[in-house]
Amino acid sequence: MEIEKGKTFKYLKEKREVSQQAKDQLKEFNRMKKSILEALKEGELTIIALSEKLNMPEPEVVYYLMSLVKYGFVATGEVDDMDEYFTYKIKQ
Amino acid sequence: MNGPSNQLNFDALVVGGGIAGGEAALNLASTGYKVLLVEKELSIGGKMIMLSKVFPTLDCAACITTPKVSEISRHPNITIFTSSEISSINKIAENNFEATVVRQPRYVVIEDCTACQLCEQACPVSVPDQYQYNLVGRKAAFIPFSIASPKAAAIDIENCVLCGACEKVCPTNCIDFTQEVETFQVNAKTVILATGFKLFDPLMIPRYGFGLYKNVITSMQMERELAPTRPFNTVLRPGDGKVPDKIAYVLCTGSRDATIGNPICSQICCMYSIKQAQLLMGALPMADVTIYYINIRSFGKGFDEFYQQAKGMGVNFVKGKIGKISEQGNGNLTLRYEDINEGIVKEADHDMVILSVGVLPNQDASDFFGQDELQLDPYNFIHQTDVLASPALTSIKGVFVAGTASGPMDIPDSILSAGSASSEAISYLIQE
Ligand SMILES: Cc1cc2nc3c(=O)[nH]c(=O)nc-3n(C[C@H](O)[C@H](O)[C@H](O)COP(=O)(O)OP(=O)(O)OC[C@H]3O[C@@H](n4cnc5c(N)ncnc54)[C@H](O)[C@@H]3O)c2cc1C
Ligand code: SF4
Numbered sequence: 001m002e003i004e005k006g007k008t009f010k011y012l013k014e015k016r017e018v019s020q021q022a023k024d025q026l027k028e029f030n031r032m033k034k035s036i037l038e039a040l041k042e043g044e045l046t047i048i049a050l051s052e053k054l055n056m057p058e059p060e061v062v063y064y065l066m067s068l069v070k071y072g073f074v075a076t077g078e079v080d081d082m083d084e085y086f087t088y089k090i091k092q
Numbered sequence: 093m094n095g096p097s098n099q100l101n102f103d104a105l106v107v108g109g110g111i112a113g114g115e116a117a118l119n120l121a122s123t124g125y126k127v128l129l130v131e132k133e134l135s136i137g138g139k140m141i142m143l144s145k146v147f148p149t150l151d152c153a154a155c156i157t158t159p160k161v162s163e164i165s166r167h168p169n170i171t172i173f174t175s176s177e178i179s180s181i182n183k184i185a186e187n188n189f190e191a192t193v194v195r196q197p198r199y200v201v202i203e204d205c206t207a208c209q210l211c212e213q214a215c216p217v218s219v220p221d222q223y224q225y226n227l228v229g230r231k232a233a234f235i236p237f238s239i240a241s242p243k244a245a246a247i248d249i250e251n252c253v254l255c256g257a258c259e260k261v262c263p264t265n266c267i268d269f270t271q272e273v274e275t276f277q278v279n280a281k282t283v284i285l286a287t288g289f290k291l292f293d294p295l296m297i298p299r300y301g302f303g304l305y306k307n308v309i310t311s312m313q314m315e316r317e318l319a320p321t322r323p324f325n326t327v328l329r330p331g332d333g334k335v336p337d338k339i340a341y342v343l344c345t346g347s348r349d350a351t352i353g354n355p356i357c358s359q360i361c362c363m364y365s366i367k368q369a370q371l372l373m374g375a376l377p378m379a380d381v382t383i384y385y386i387n388i389r390s391f392g393k394g395f396d397e398f399y400q401q402a403k404g405m406g407v408n409f410v411k412g413k414i415g416k417i418s419e420q421g422n423g424n425l426t427l428r429y430e431d432i433n434e435g436i437v438k439e440a441d442h443d444m445v446i447l448s449v450g451v452l453p454n455q456d457a458s459d460f461f462g463q464d465e466l467q468l469d470p471y472n473f474i475h476q477t478d479v480l481a482s483p484a485l486t487s488i489k490g491v492f493v494a495g496t497a498s499g500p501m502d503i504p505d506s507i508l509s510a511g512s513a514s515s516e517a518i519s520y521l522i523q524e
Contacts, residue, residue, distance in 0.1 A: 005265050009256035012269040022217070022232075022251050029218040029229070047333035058332040058423075059306040065333075066324055067218055067229030076325045083378065084334050086325065 032056075032064040037073060037090060044077045044089035098276045102128040102171070104517055105191055105280035107178055107457065110138020111157070112495020112506040112513075113286030114164045119514035120284075121169035125521065128278060129164070129172045130193055135240035136172060137161050138288055140503055142223065142237075144318035147367040147502070148398035154239050154320065161241040173276075174198070174242065181460045186490060187281040187521070191460075197271035199247035204266035207235055207243045211258035211267065219251045221323070225313045227330055228323035233258035233267070238321050282490050282517045285457045285466075285474060286510065289496040292346025292354065292449040300342065300447060305419040306331035308445045311341075311364060318371045327375055329444050331423040336444035337378055340427055341365045342414050343385040347450030356471055358450035359500040362389045365448045366399055369407040382408040382442070384429060392502065412438070417445060451500040464488045473499045484513035492517050 003011050039045065039053050047065060051058040065088055068074040077087035106117045109131030117129045135141065141161065143153035164170055176195040183189055211233040221230035223237045232252040235245050247258070247267065259267045291312060294302035302308050307329045309317075317327045329336050343365055347358040362385065369381040388409070390399040403409065412429040415437070419425055424443045431438050453472040460466065467475040467487035474493045477485050484492040494513035495506035 003270055006259055006262070007256065008267065008269040009254050009259050013254045016249075016254070018253050019250070022253050025219060025251065026217050026253055030216070051332075059330060062306075062328070062330055062333050063220075063228065066227070069325070070228055070323070071213075071218075071231075079335070084337075086328075086333065086335075 029064070032060075033068060033073070036061070036065055036068060040074065040088065040090045044087040046080070046085040046087050048085065050088070098274065100128065100171075100276055100278045102126045102278060102280045103521060104128070104282050104284060105130065105181075105189065105278060106284045106286060106494075107460075108138070108286035108288055108495075108497065109133075109136030109164075109172065109174070110286060110288045110495060110506075111140045111160070111503055112288070112497070112510040113138070113284065114160060115507050115510035116284045116286060116494045116514040116517070117170050118160075118164055118167065119511060120517060121167045123514075123518055125169065125518070127170045128193075128280065129170055130176050130178060131172065131174045132177050134174055134198070134236045134246050135242070136164060136174065137239075137241060139312075141239060142312070142315060142319070144315050144320075145367065145371060147363045148392070148394040150367070150370070152320070158239050161239075165241050172242075175246075177456075178460050179275075180462055181283060182462050183464050183488060183490065189280045189283055189490065191278040191280060191283075193276045193278055195274045195276065197249075197273060198244075199249065199267060199269055199271050200245045201266045201268055202242050202244040204264045205244035206264060207245065208263065209235060209245075210261045210263065211245050214257040214261045216255065216257060217251055217253060219248065224316050224323040225310065227313060227316060282492070282520050284484075284492045284494055284513050284517055285486070285497050286494040286513070287454045287456050287497045289500065290452040290454050292352075292358075292452050294345055294447045294449055296352050297345065299416045300345065300414070300445075301417045301419060301425075302447060305417065305423075305425060305445075307336075307419075307423050307425060307443065308417060308447065311361065311368065311446055311448045314368050314446045315364075318368060318375065327372065329423065334423070334443065335376060337376065337380065338424075338442045338444075339372060339379055339381045340425075340440070340442040340445045341369065341381070341383040341448055342417075342427075342445060343383060343448045345447040345449050346452070348386065354450060354452060354471070357389060357500070359389065360502050361448040361450060363392070363395055363398070363502065365446070366390075366402045366407070368446070370402050370405060373405050373407065380408065381406075382410055382440070384410050384412045384414055384427070386411070386413060386432070392504075410440075451496065454497065457497065461488065461491075466491070469499070471499070473497065482516060484509065484516045490520055492520075
């Protein structure tokens with residue numbers, strides 16, 4: 001097969017099968033990303049509030065939310081009066 | 093794909109690009125010797141490059157490591173192979189070693205990558221970031237971490253879905269999915285082993301609840317939480333994002349414990365825990381920090397003063413052996429422990445627990461040598477055959493050991509050990 005610069009992924013795609021695990025992980029991340037961003041559309045939330053709203057375990061929300069902060073989709077808001085929980089909001 | 097360019101000649105082969113291997117390589121290179129530095133990770137720097145600050149001076153780890161790794165990377169006498177491992181080393185004669193080195197494809201041409209991060213933004217995949225000890229995600233097209241050396245993207249092919257998004261946005265066309273595994277035959281006159289240490293895996297002590305209780309984390313995870321390039325906006329509990337205010341350290345996790353096969357002291361955990369406690373009190377001024385210990389080993393220069401300083405700052409030291417950690421409904425944790433001074437069992441509540449994990453041997457190097465036997469010590473670190481007169485010498489003449497590959501030690505001792513390995517290697521080279 002002829003290899004075109006800038007499109008070399010096509011070459012590897014012919015030779016290597018993408019694992020089911022990689023496909024499932026991508027699906028799961030997209031699902032979590034969509035749900036979290038959807039939930040934050042109505043306003044900023046703490047992790048506990050997000051977890052209740054999405055009916056998802058808190059540790060999972062922490063992991064995915066912090067990843068979305070890192071990727072630039074979400075920003076950190078204010079901390080509460082007890083200095084315990086921050087809110088998180090969609091990055092403008 | 094392997095041609096004559098895969099036959100390489102060097103004066104010294106250094107295996108492991110942590111602070112010990114890097115320092116040894118730099119000493120040899122500055123003396124005029126040509127060095128090949130082989131590192132299995134995507135970046136050199138070892139564990140030190142991942143730390144927050146260092147005891148007992150509280151210098152910023154990145155501020156010390158960055159100039160060092162950049163000096164190593166730019167030295168004309170040092171060639172660095174990352175993503176590479178040794179498959180064998182054979183001693184043919186004195187000053188004549190033949191090694192086979194296998195380099196995994198990075199799928200990025202390092203020299204052409206400007207670390208613009210456009211590939212990271214475009215990649216749709218997110219998987220746990222091993223360089224943040226899984227506290228947060230990273231992309232499949234990613235720059236390992238901001239102070240990585242080389243600072244270039246890499247493709248995690250196991251998790252890549254081959255969508256080509258990264259390649260489409262790359263302004264320099266440096267992504268190359270045609271790269272393959274390469275094998276090199278390396279001739280070197282001497283070898284330095286600096287393969288470092290492994291961290292104890294606390295899953296081996298189920299009664300501490302690591303993995304099960306999300307607010308029980310390791311000291312390496314806390315290093316990341318305290319580093320300027322941290323995974324969260326501040327120190328937070330991974331269980332629910334709460335800012336912790338009652339933090340406990342469990343010293344000797346996986347050290348001085350014959351039941352898990354490691355009866356020796358790891359030498360660094362007391363001091364790094366005292367360091368983290370001080371940093372936590374700076375980051376979270378309202379927090380209580382308690383350190384549960386068996387004995388505090390503060391034996392180095394300035395270490396006892398550092399320990400006293402932590403006490404003065406209000407860190408609470410409890411001489412106690414932890415029996416069990418259990419979780420309450422709100423994610424807080426109850427520590428059941430034997431108060432060693434009073435000889436009674438007590439319980440205490442905390443909202444986050446840090447397991448001060450110990451140093452274990454990395455036994456990779458014992459598989460490198462074919463005909464000659466690389467002896468290990470009773471704890472499976474590389475044996476120093478003449479620890480007083482020639483501390484870097486191993487059981488194979490011409491092969492030297494640097495840093496924690498020979499036993500637990502801190503950064504200053506790893507650098508000293510690298511100094512001794514490089515000078516002993518130079519003496520061996522000039523006896524040629
Ligand atoms: C939580 C924590 C905090 C710490 N804080 C401090 C501190 O504040 N101050 C201090 O002085 N010390 C501290 N230390 C100790 C410090 O990390 C070590 O002293 C230092 O990292 C040892 O360096 P090294 O090069 O010997 O090993 P490592 O850092 O382990 O480096 C070994 C290198 O070899 C590579 N390697 C391994 N096997 C192979 C192979 N088969 N082929 C090729 N490459 C290989 C590894 O990828 C790595 O890059 C801390 C340690 C921990 C765990
Ligand atoms: S090809 Fe792989 S690495 Fe590149 S963007 Fe797609 S999933 Fe990410």
